[in-house]
Amino acid sequence: MSREAMEYDVVIVGGGPSGLSTAIKLKQIDSNLNVCLLEKGSEVGAHILSGNVFETKALDELLPNWKELNTPIKTKVTKEKFLFLGKTKSLSWPTWLLPSVQKNHNNYIISLANLCRWLAEQAEALGVEIFPGFPASEILYNDDGSVKGVATQDMGIDKEGNKKDNFESGIELHAKVTVFAEGCRGHLGKQLISKFNLNDGKDPQQYGIGFKEIWEIDEKKHEEGLVMHTAGWPLDNSTYGGSFMYHAENKQIFLGYVIGLDYKNPNLSPFDEFQRFKTHPQIKKIIEGGKRISYGARALIEGGLQSLPKMYMPGALLIGCDAGTLNTPKIKGSHTAMKSGIIAAETINEHIKEKKELSIYENKFKKSWAYKELYLARNVKPSFRWGLFFAILFTGIDQILFRGKFPFTLKHKHADHETLLPLNKAKKIDYPKPDGVITFDKTSSVYLTGTNHSDNQPVHLQLKDSNLPIKYNLEKFDEPAQRYCPAGVYEVQLENNISKFVINSQNCIHCKTCDIKEPSQNINWVTPEGGGGPKYGNM
Amino acid sequence: MKILVAVKRVIDYNVQVRVKEDGSGVVTENVKMSTNPPDDNAIEESVKIKESGKAKEVVAVTVGEEKAQETVRKALAVGADRGIHVKTEGIVEPLAVSKILQKIVEKEKPDLVFMGKQAIDDDCNQTGQMLAALLKWPQATFASKIEVKEKSLEVTREVDEGLETIETNIPAIVTCDLRLNEPRYASLPNIMKAKKKSLEQINASDLGVDIKPRIEQIKVEEPPKRKSGIKVKSVEELVQKLKNEAKVI
Numbered sequence: 001m002s003r004e005a006m007e008y009d010v011v012i013v014g015g016g017p018s019g020l021s022t023a024i025k026l027k028q029i030d031s032n033l034n035v036c037l038l039e040k041g042s043e044v045g046a047h048i049l050s051g052n053v054f055e056t057k058a059l060d061e062l063l064p065n066w067k068e069l070n071t072p073i074k075t076k077v078t079k080e081k082f083l084f085l086g087k088t089k090s091l092s093w094p095t096w097l098l099p100s101v102q103k104n105h106n107n108y109i110i111s112l113a114n115l116c117r118w119l120a121e122q123a124e125a126l127g128v129e130i131f132p133g134f135p136a137s138e139i140l141y142n143d144d145g146s147v148k149g150v151a152t153q154d155m156g157i158d159k160e161g162n163k164k165d166n167f168e169s170g171i172e173l174h175a176k177v178t179v180f181a182e183g184c185r186g187h188l189g190k191q192l193i194s195k196f197n198l199n200d201g202k203d204p205q206q207y208g209i210g211f212k213e214i215w216e217i218d219e220k221k222h223e224e225g226l227v228m229h230t231a232g233w234p235l236d237n238s239t240y241g242g243s244f245m246y247h248a249e250n251k252q253i254f255l256g257y258v259i260g261l262d263y264k265n266p267n268l269s270p271f272d273e274f275q276r277f278k279t280h281p282q283i284k285k286i287i288e289g290g291k292r293i294s295y296g297a298r299a300l301i302e303g304g305l306q307s308l309p310k311m312y313m314p315g316a317l318l319i320g321c322d323a324g325t326l327n328t329p330k331i332k333g334s335h336t337a338m339k340s341g342i343i344a345a346e347t348i349n350e351h352i353k354e355k356k357e358l359s360i361y362e363n364k365f366k367k368s369w370a371y372k373e374l375y376l377a378r379n380v381k382p383s384f385r386w387g388l389f390f391a392i393l394f395t396g397i398d399q400i401l402f403r404g405k406f407p408f409t410l411k412h413k414h415a416d417h418e419t420l421l422p423l424n425k426a427k428k429i430d431y432p433k434p435d436g437v438i439t440f441d442k443t444s445s446v447y448l449t450g451t452n453h454s455d456n457q458p459v460h461l462q463l464k465d466s467n468l469p470i471k472y473n474l475e476k477f478d479e480p481a482q483r484y485c486p487a488g489v490y491e492v493q494l495e496n497n498i499s500k501f502v503i504n505s506q507n508c509i510h511c512k513t514c515d516i517k518e519p520s521q522n523i524n525w526v527t528p529e530g531g532g533g534p535k536y537g538n539m
Numbered sequence: 540m541k542i543l544v545a546v547k548r549v550i551d552y553n554v555q556v557r558v559k560e561d562g563s564g565v566v567t568e569n570v571k572m573s574t575n576p577p578d579d580n581a582i583e584e585s586v587k588i589k590e591s592g593k594a595k596e597v598v599a600v601t602v603g604e605e606k607a608q609e610t611v612r613k614a615l616a617v618g619a620d621r622g623i624h625v626k627t628e629g630i631v632e633p634l635a636v637s638k639i640l641q642k643i644v645e646k647e648k649p650d651l652v653f654m655g656k657q658a659i660d661d662d663c664n665q666t667g668q669m670l671a672a673l674l675k676w677p678q679a680t681f682a683s684k685i686e687v688k689e690k691s692l693e694v695t696r697e698v699d700e701g702l703e704t705i706e707t708n709i710p711a712i713v714t715c716d717l718r719l720n721e722p723r724y725a726s727l728p729n730i731m732k733a734k735k736k737s738l739e740q741i742n743a744s745d746l747g748v749d750i751k752p753r754i755e756q757i758k759v760e761e762p763p764k765r766k767s768g769i770k771v772k773s774v775e776e777l778v779q780k781l782k783n784e785a786k787v788i
Contacts, residue, residue: 166723168724
């Protein structure tokens with residue numbers, strides 16, 4: 001099938017902080033470069049979800065005059081709290097005892113979605129062509145095996161794969177360099193890592209699932225600029241995770257929870273842990289009387305340096321969390337993602353102008369502050385396999401006394417899909433019913449994401465073996481997809497006493513958790529028709 | 540033949556609309572906006588008529604704030620030839636939009652004016668009808684099928700009783716139903732080309748029409764929360780409850 005093709009100097013896949021930084025930096029270096037950026041969301045920002053406490057280091061480098069440019073970066077962090085939660089009690093940890101990576105003075109509470117919208121405006125003003133609503137669905141290769149570009153998704157295909165009346169063929173975008181910046185577990189990035197063996201000699205990647213709700217709360221309880229984190233309840237000692245509560249502008253708080261996807265108990269439901277967390281007296285007292293206005297979830301990278309794949313390959317670069325540049329103990333990835341994007345632009349410029357190999361990316365990245373940060377942070381996450389108590393003890397010694405300079409590196413031993421225990425070895429968990437005020441069910445939550453996929457299109461959550469969910473997962477793990485999916489996409493229904501696996505793909509909020517956690521890696525997340533998925537506002 | 544198609548920028552149909560705390564309206568900040576869905580049908584039909592050779596030019600027009608021009612760009616990307624953006628600020632009621640469109644019609648002299656049957660934000664369903672009255676043109680509303688003849692249109696209308704087919708002279712106003720067609724997708728190359736198409740900006744104040752709001756909005760509130768249902772064990776219990784508790788039979 002021949003498709004229309006368009007030629008660019010650089011094609012960027014994904015309109016998040018890393019891809020937009022590459023786009024802006026490229027145009028700053030040479031305004032004659034033809035740069036195109038594809039975004040699968042219906043607009044830039046629609047699929048962006050993040051805490052977010054923002055460190056401006058990379059933005060200071062990219063747009064030093066950002067403060068004069070009417071940015072959505074407004075709320076400076078003024079106060080910090082860290083709580084250890086027991087079921088009803090809490091212990092406040094003095095902030096001077098926090099490792100410096102977890103201190104947030106000089107940082108800002110922002111909506112990353114809005115920051116990306118703003119970055120997209122800057123990029124467009126510089127002449128970058130941005131196409132929202134166009135997922136890159138396929139990688140194109142040259143005869144010599146190097147990456148040639150990407151193809152956008154065909155539009156107007158029905159459930160059975162036939163062309164509808166409004167069929168619109170995807171097109172090919174060819175580039176001297178293609179930059180993959182899809183974010184955590186990008187579906188093309190995943191293919192590239194495997195095809196070019198980018199993770200050879202690296203530890204398996206580690207992921208988490210992050211939830212976020214925006215609440216409008218009582219003025220009297222709102223302390224603009226307050227950043228609070230918690231660890232402990234409702235998670236048990238062996239499950240990695242914690243919460244955040246950021247008091248943003250307009251009486252809003254960003255309330256969220258992150259759980260490591262290396263959790264072992266198949267009965268665990270990350271969504272319900274988050275809902276239950278909100279019933280803790282320390283949290284409830286703040287949101288009581290308020291109103292939840294947004295909900296969303298997204299997988300995130302936690303593997304750090306040990307799991308960071310090679311970020312270059314012939315014809316392409318893999319940047320931001322498509323590779324995995326998030327600083328886990330810092331709970332921040334936007335600044336490192338942006339830095340990786342800036343370095344990508346510099347690399348590409350030298351590649352195009354001076355014919356240097358893309359492999360110079362590695363050295364440039366290693367020399368950057370982003371790498372140094374990841375190096376110093378590398379031992380925190382793996383120490384959590386010893387449980388919360390020893391991990392905190394170790395982290396204290398590692399981060400406060402030795403400042404990350406231990407002469408050894410702890411390894412990540414397992415991929416997240418390998419960690420589930422069979423049902424008979426796992427504890428049952430009884431989650432309280434949602435009250436519809438503080439805690440909610442998945443249906444009403446997904447409604448707030450504005451997600452939608454036109455119903456007459458192929459299912460974008462593909463099973464390699466369609467029998468596996470019922471034949472294997474149901475018996476062994478009570479099909480954990482029912483619980484790890486934050487949007488209620490997967491259900492096991494009884495029909496005439498026969499269990500049936502149902503995929504409500506129109507509910508999908510593009511978090512990628514299923515692609516990561518499915519015990520047999522049986523679910524493959526591919527791009528749905530363009531413009532589908534959540535319509536996040538100020539997430 | 541020349542077709543003028545009017546489009547409006549509204550809150551995206553997937554977004555859960557939230558009422559402002561003070562009841563003064565709905566929240567539009569940090570909310571995804573899109574073209575009013577039946578307006579997409581109006582654009583599609585105009586472009587189809589042009590493709591069939593029965594029209595020479597399709598001009599897309601919108602009335603609204605600066606960002607409203609995104610909807611015109613989208614119309615240009617799916618086949619409209621050029622665009623007009625009439626800049627306004629604040630609330631513009633259907634009567635004001637009709638008056639503005641009347642001026643545009645007088646200037647552009649189209650043979651047909653297409654638009655969506657109503658906008659999903661205010662659900663007024665008035666602009667097309669008012670414009671017809673102002674221009675003294677015939678109107679065909681809720682069109683679900685349109686056949687262009689020599690000097691007339693045959694329009695099938697979605698009415699409460701079923702389908703009604705009427706014939707109207709040209710020039711005419713047609714408001715489009717969602718069943719009219721399936722709007723096409725904008726292809727990437729066409730979005731690029733659309734960026735180069737002409738988009739004229741006009742200030743509403745330069746048109747010399749009075750667009751002051753006539754309606755005073757007193758309060759906006761959310762519909763009352765629906766109470767959760769209960770399960771009954773038998774038909775008898777259901778009948779008894781409908782009779783004695785709900786008192787509907």
